[in-house]
Amino acid sequence: DGGITQSPKYLFRKEGQNVTLSCEQNLNHDAMYWYRQDPGQGLRLIYYSQIVNDFQKGDIAEGYSVSREKKESFPLTVTSAQKNPTAFYLCASSILSSGANVLTFGAGSRLTVL
């Protein structure tokens, strides 16, 4: 089945540690996105990428880094510079064309800083 796989589903981190969240898609989508969701809040865009080896900052990129070495993969690293990293992280992808560029989401990764 085609879809987006995020791992791990749950992750605990000590303060000062970097962690990397995985996002893999087999939908042959061009664009991939990372969002952060906090309780009672809408989704906020962290980073997005429209082609391999290129990505752009979203609204809240500070303290995060990404790479796009393959079309299928868009890992997100939460660095120690992110002051409040506890959140639910969602990866999404879409085709890049006029018309129905519907976003498809993964199941999410919940990060808790201890």
Next chain:
Amino acid sequence: KQEVTQIPAALSVPEGENLVLNCSFTDSAIYNLQWFRQDPGKGLTSLLLIQSSQREQTSGRLNASLDKSSGRSTLYIAASQPGDSATYLCAVRGGANSKLTFGKGITLSVRP
């Protein structure tokens, strides 16, 4: 800067009711609008997408309308069921490949 508002934040209705969820946006120059459903602790599932040139879209018991000039969209759910309980988010896109701006969502509870 586009802002998307969904009010109320939570809604509880008895099973069988027809209901309307509202979404408003500040900049009417949108490319499309999308409604999503999110179950607790899960990712988002796309329900309906309305292009800026369209007035409404339907899928089963769901109907979404769009009024760009007034900056509003509504999601109509007919004959609500307990399985419809979830958070419903709307999101607008300003251009063909621009980012989505999300509302905070409406958490719906349908009581048996």
